[in-house]
Amino acid sequence: MSVAIVTGANRGLGLELVQQLLQRDWRVIAGCRKTDVLRMTELAGAHPGHLHVMPLDVSSERSIAAFVNEAQMVTRTLDLLVNNAGVLIAGERYGEVAAKSLAQSFAVNASGALLLTQACSELLRAAGSARVANISTVMASLALTDTFRTPSYAMSKAALNMATRLLAAELAPHGIVVTSFHPGWVQTDMGGSQAPLAIADAVTRLLERILRMDAADAGRFIGSDEDQELPW
Incomplete structure (x- = not known):
């Protein structure tokens, strides 16, 4: 049975990714800072033995280490890592950008993904052929x-x-493919209600593309349209 880790799994794209992977009969390790206990309990009940919810703050090295240590008790291999956890500071204007906003954003959106992938290396290598999908924009x-x-x-x-x-x-x-994805403008808390893409539709398209990742996709920046190559 294939195993995936999804970060930022408590809402939006992350939660929908968890749900759709479970529907595909994957085992999912869901990492999140805050948990919708009722929703996760319902999902676990509907997919017994397939969902493992664990606390994870990707901006904390200690939290990453504890998360990966616990994940290694659940599985010996990891087929897919989705670095989805992200933060967007709303309302920033030139002349008012705060240093703490920049530091928090880099810690969560960039450093966290690299550090978690690094910490999961043993599990990813053990799969023989694994994928790392970084959710970009x-x-x-x-x-x-x-x-x-x-x-x-x-x-x-x-x-x-x-x-x-x-x-x-x-x-x-090591047979591990790492790719960046732009999922489109999606109706999440971050994207807002005016976004044109419903969460379920965006994730269906995104997940289908992620699961087709192969060696030729390594290091690419792929857009929300089929095989759209985005410029760096």
């Missing part, structure tokens, strides 16, 4: 940026894309 594209918008988010996600390139180069020889 088109706002991380340097080439497509022409306005001052959500700087902490955009800059940290651009750093995540660099992490994708670095990890792809390091892990490809």
